[in-house]
Amino acid sequence: MQDAYQTLILPDVQQMLEEEDLRGLSEFCKVVHPAAVAEILEELEDSQIWTILDQAELPLRVEIFEYISLRRQTALVELLDSARLSNLLELMSADDRVDLLSEMPETHREDVLRLIAKAERNDIRRLLSYDEDSAGSIMTTEYASLPANITVRDALAQLRQQAPNSETIYYVYIINEARKLEGFISLRELILAKPETRLSEIMQRDVIRFKVSEQRAVVAQELGRYNFIALPIVDEDDRLVGIVTHDDALDVVQEEATEDAYLQGAVAPLRDTYEETPLLIILWKRGIWLLFLSIVALMNAHVIDHYRQSTGANEGVPVGLSSLTTLILLFLPLVMASGGNAGSQSATLFIRMFALQPTETKGGTDNAMNRSLILREFVIGLCLGVALASLDFGVAWLWFGRTFAESAAIATTVVTVVILGTSAGTLLPLMLRRLGMDPAIMSNPLIAAMVDVLAVVIFYEIASVFVS
Amino acid sequence: MQDAYQTLILPDVQQMLEEEDLRGLSEFCKVVHPAAVAEILEELEDSQIWTILDQAELPLRVEIFEYISLRRQTALVELLDSARLSNLLELMSADDRVDLLSEMPETHREDVLRLIAKAERNDIRRLLSYDEDSAGSIMTTEYASLPANITVRDALAQLRQQAPNSETIYYVYIINEARKLEGFISLRELILAKPETRLSEIMQRDVIRFKVSEQRAVVAQELGRYNFIALPIVDEDDRLVGIVTHDDALDVVQEEATEDAYLQGAVAPLRDTYEETPLLIILWKRGIWLLFLSIVALMNAHVIDHYRQSTGANEGVPVGLSSLTTLILLFLPLVMASGGNAGSQSATLFIRMFALQPTETKGGTDNAMNRSLILREFVIGLCLGVALASLDFGVAWLWFGRTFAESAAIATTVVTVVILGTSAGTLLPLMLRRLGMDPAIMSNPLIAAMVDVLAVVIFYEIASVFVS
Numbered sequence: 001m002q003d004a005y006q007t008l009i010l011p012d013v014q015q016m017l018e019e020e021d022l023r024g025l026s027e028f029c030k031v032v033h034p035a036a037v038a039e040i041l042e043e044l045e046d047s048q049i050w051t052i053l054d055q056a057e058l059p060l061r062v063e064i065f066e067y068i069s070l071r072r073q074t075a076l077v078e079l080l081d082s083a084r085l086s087n088l089l090e091l092m093s094a095d096d097r098v099d100l101l102s103e104m105p106e107t108h109r110e111d112v113l114r115l116i117a118k119a120e121r122n123d124i125r126r127l128l129s130y131d132e133d134s135a136g137s138i139m140t141t142e143y144a145s146l147p148a149n150i151t152v153r154d155a156l157a158q159l160r161q162q163a164p165n166s167e168t169i170y171y172v173y174i175i176n177e178a179r180k181l182e183g184f185i186s187l188r189e190l191i192l193a194k195p196e197t198r199l200s201e202i203m204q205r206d207v208i209r210f211k212v213s214e215q216r217a218v219v220a221q222e223l224g225r226y227n228f229i230a231l232p233i234v235d236e237d238d239r240l241v242g243i244v245t246h247d248d249a250l251d252v253v254q255e256e257a258t259e260d261a262y263l264q265g266a267v268a269p270l271r272d273t274y275e276e277t278p279l280l281i282i283l284w285k286r287g288i289w290l291l292f293l294s295i296v297a298l299m300n301a302h303v304i305d306h307y308r309q310s311t312g313a314n315e316g317v318p319v320g321l322s323s324l325t326t327l328i329l330l331f332l333p334l335v336m337a338s339g340g341n342a343g344s345q346s347a348t349l350f351i352r353m354f355a356l357q358p359t360e361t362k363g364g365t366d367n368a369m370n371r372s373l374i375l376r377e378f379v380i381g382l383c384l385g386v387a388l389a390s391l392d393f394g395v396a397w398l399w400f401g402r403t404f405a406e407s408a409a410i411a412t413t414v415v416t417v418v419i420l421g422t423s424a425g426t427l428l429p430l431m432l433r434r435l436g437m438d439p440a441i442m443s444n445p446l447i448a449a450m451v452d453v454l455a456v457v458i459f460y461e462i463a464s465v466f467v468s
Numbered sequence: 469m470q471d472a473y474q475t476l477i478l479p480d481v482q483q484m485l486e487e488e489d490l491r492g493l494s495e496f497c498k499v500v501h502p503a504a505v506a507e508i509l510e511e512l513e514d515s516q517i518w519t520i521l522d523q524a525e526l527p528l529r530v531e532i533f534e535y536i537s538l539r540r541q542t543a544l545v546e547l548l549d550s551a552r553l554s555n556l557l558e559l560m561s562a563d564d565r566v567d568l569l570s571e572m573p574e575t576h577r578e579d580v581l582r583l584i585a586k587a588e589r590n591d592i593r594r595l596l597s598y599d600e601d602s603a604g605s606i607m608t609t610e611y612a613s614l615p616a617n618i619t620v621r622d623a624l625a626q627l628r629q630q631a632p633n634s635e636t637i638y639y640v641y642i643i644n645e646a647r648k649l650e651g652f653i654s655l656r657e658l659i660l661a662k663p664e665t666r667l668s669e670i671m672q673r674d675v676i677r678f679k680v681s682e683q684r685a686v687v688a689q690e691l692g693r694y695n696f697i698a699l700p701i702v703d704e705d706d707r708l709v710g711i712v713t714h715d716d717a718l719d720v721v722q723e724e725a726t727e728d729a730y731l732q733g734a735v736a737p738l739r740d741t742y743e744e745t746p747l748l749i750i751l752w753k754r755g756i757w758l759l760f761l762s763i764v765a766l767m768n769a770h771v772i773d774h775y776r777q778s779t780g781a782n783e784g785v786p787v788g789l790s791s792l793t794t795l796i797l798l799f800l801p802l803v804m805a806s807g808g809n810a811g812s813q814s815a816t817l818f819i820r821m822f823a824l825q826p827t828e829t830k831g832g833t834d835n836a837m838n839r840s841l842i843l844r845e846f847v848i849g850l851c852l853g854v855a856l857a858s859l860d861f862g863v864a865w866l867w868f869g870r871t872f873a874e875s876a877a878i879a880t881t882v883v884t885v886v887i888l889g890t891s892a893g894t895l896l897p898l899m900l901r902r903l904g905m906d907p908a909i910m911s912n913p914l915i916a917a918m919v920d921v922l923a924v925v926i927f928y929e930i931a932s933v934f935v936s
């Protein structure tokens with residue numbers, strides 16, 4: 001649907017921008033769903049985004065803004081003066097606002113906080129203080145709450161008052177004067193109850209709740225198990241401090257799955273999506289793992305060397321008679337591991353990227369993006385390959401005492417194999433997706449196995465040139 | 469929370485069962501949340517579960533039953549006679565009912581369908597017919613819908629009527645006489661609107677909708693992007709046929725992430741959780757991949773053999789002079805791949821299992837379960853190792869023309885390394901979790917790298933015994 005939106009509406013929006021058709025842009029913001037508007041805006045430049053957003057009334061503007069990705073939001077607020085920034089922040093929902101503020105550098109954040117009313121500021125400070133993996137970090141403080149001793153009729157009247165400042169009014173929490181959580185009632189139950197009934201008679205008293213310090217993954221999991229729209233979060237004294245809603249739970253489940261997928265493929269977790277992450281950060285997040293794995297593989301070569309020398313002696317074969325064979329024997333596992341691991345990383349990142357964008361648009365933007373990603377992956381392969389090769393060259397030459405030519409052969413092979421690995425890890429999942437198949441079939445071991453075969457051929461060919 | 473429930477309440481429930489305290493059991497069903505009751509019931513035997521469920525009134529009984537895992541539901545309904553089964557099915561929600569029916573063998577399913585009223589039966593037949601990966605397979609037909617020309621007051625009255633048969637009344641879809649989707653309005657908007665307003669004046673007309681045939685992953689993704697509680701599903705003629713709700717979307721995201729994680733670790737997707745899947749199915753789902761990967765690795769040995777012979781001749785070294793070294797050179801990559809791949813599989817399955825149960829209970833049941841899983845993993849390692857070793861033995865002996873002793877050395881090494889791999893893949897994530905660390909750090913390449921080092925030592929030691 002929205003991808004259709006995007007391809008259909010984006011050119012119209014661009015034309016309206018060119019023609020400065022402000023009324024058209026205002027209409028566009030009003031008619032299209034805010035999430036869809038946000039998605040289209042992300043294709044434009046920062047200043048263009050503000051031109052369009054300014055055509056929407058403030059509440060709608062804020063709603064659209066909240067659907068824009070956090071990374072882009074951070075860039076966008078830099079264009080705002082203090083007055084407009086404080087308007088925006090005051091209307092943003094508590095959890096989105098805190099996410100945005102936590103992206104800002106700490107000094108700048110303090111300046112911004114000064115623009116916000118004191119009560120709200122303390123609320124924000126508290127939310128900012130929770131651990132990143134805790135329930136506190138994903139909850140919102142904008143929940144609907146009522147006392148127990150009022151009637152259903154009064155409750156509905158009060159809910160109408162609370163609605164503009166509540167993330168959801170479908171779940172209502174009953175609290176006492178000390179804000180302790182005493183009960184729960186859903187709007188569905190309120191609608192079905194007689195108007196004169198007191199909430200205390202119909203509320204559920206055994207409310208499932210979590211502490212602010214609970215792991216966010218646990219809260220998300222339990223929300224899913226109970227099919228709840230929201231779960232209440234309490235402090236150490238059982239006072240209600242926030243709610244975690246179903247959409248936050250879905251985000252957490254996605255993020256945790258992404259993090260686990262990356263780790264499984266030996267990529268340190270990224271803050272943003274793969275497409276959005278800058279090259280240098282990716283090099284670091286991948287390189288650190290590859291270097292570590294190469295060190296393990298070099299230990300491996302050391303073990304093989306130890307056995308080769310002892311068994312060579314046992315069998316009466318002069319050690320190092322066939323230097324080419326020895327070279328292959330010692331370093332083939334290292335070469336294979338380098339290519340396989342780099343390939344696994346690429347496959348992992350691409351497969352997860354596809355999983356997070358299940359709709360493939362057949363349009364031109366998608367192809368262009370794929371091309372630039374493939375190119376970037378090649379650069380990454382080259383950089384990682386050179387880094388690993390340098391390590392391997394040094395260790396082979398200085399530690400294992402191989403000749404310069406032999407060490408150079410190892411290094412050249414590693415660069416080649418790593419580039420091949422990243423290319424295979426990128427192109428094969430992409431191809432499968434194009435063919436309408438599940439790209440996830442390109443499992444890490446499969447990529448590794450295919451790269452292994454290539455690694456043998458390349459290592460022998462390169463080594464025989466260098467050594468002879 | 470619920471884990472606390474489980475450890476606190478399970479012994480009480482067992483005692484009530486022993487003492488036949490039916491009133492106590494009835495109270496337990498009433499007071500505790502149905503999802504928590506279901507979780508405790510799953511610890512008991514099928515007949516005990518029915519003893520307890522029978523103490524709850526039918527609607528509550530059905531609600532608890534729906535929270536029980538599908539696998540267990542299937543076992544439970546086999547204990548029911550036709551009358552009780554039809555009572556149960558008629559009250560179950562449309563999507564849960566279809567899930568249960570689709571688990572039954574087809575002949576039995578037809579018998580069961582005969583017990584259900586004709587209108588419902590056709591509804592079920594249609595839901596059963598949708599592709600497993602489609603929106604149709606996860607939607608429910610129990611949505612709230614209204615015509616556009618009524619007032620808000622009448623709408624609220626009609627919603628009260630529809631509530632018992634609607635999965636949610638928070639989102640209301642506006643349809644015309646031909647059931648075409650014309651608009652959308654949330655209960656929040658209804659509550660805030662003036663009672664005499666007509667729905668047509670306040671409803672949203674640009675409703676985001678998906679076709680029944682759309683991929684379920686796409687629908688789940690979009691529901692999350694828009695932070696919706698539900699999304700409407702239409703047929704080819706734009707008639708409303710169902711809704712997908714937020715809890716279904718969460719399940720889909722979890723299931724897709726699990727499937728991708730398994731594939732990434734070279735395990736064919738499982739229907740149930742890892743703990744629940746029978747041994748033989750796991751052997752098949754893992755074995756098929758390992759065999760395939762071994763065949764690739766054997767091709768690899770063939771390539772090395774080709775190069776070894778040609779370069780050996782070039783360098784004037786008699787081919788096969790040091791048979792031990794040749795053996796290692798040819799088959800070390802195969803041995804390493806077998807151990808690494810089997811280990812990756814185990815690590816993948818355990819890490820994902822932990823991710824799906826973020827709460828670790830420190831109680832005895834958890835330890836006992838871990839012990840039995842570790843034992844099972846050992847048996848799996850043994851079986852997979854023997855299968856791969858048989859293949860490798862045959863190919864080494866018949867294809868590569870190695871001696872019987874050499875082929876036996878390869879086979880013995882493969883069995884040992886595969887068992888070591890599965891043990892490492894099982895125990896290391898478990899250990900990390902015990903230490904309070906993220907088990908996902910034990911990435912596939914890391915497990916493989918560690919198993920590689922062991923593989924070298926074991927191969928050399930075993931081969932030197934067999935060959936000399």
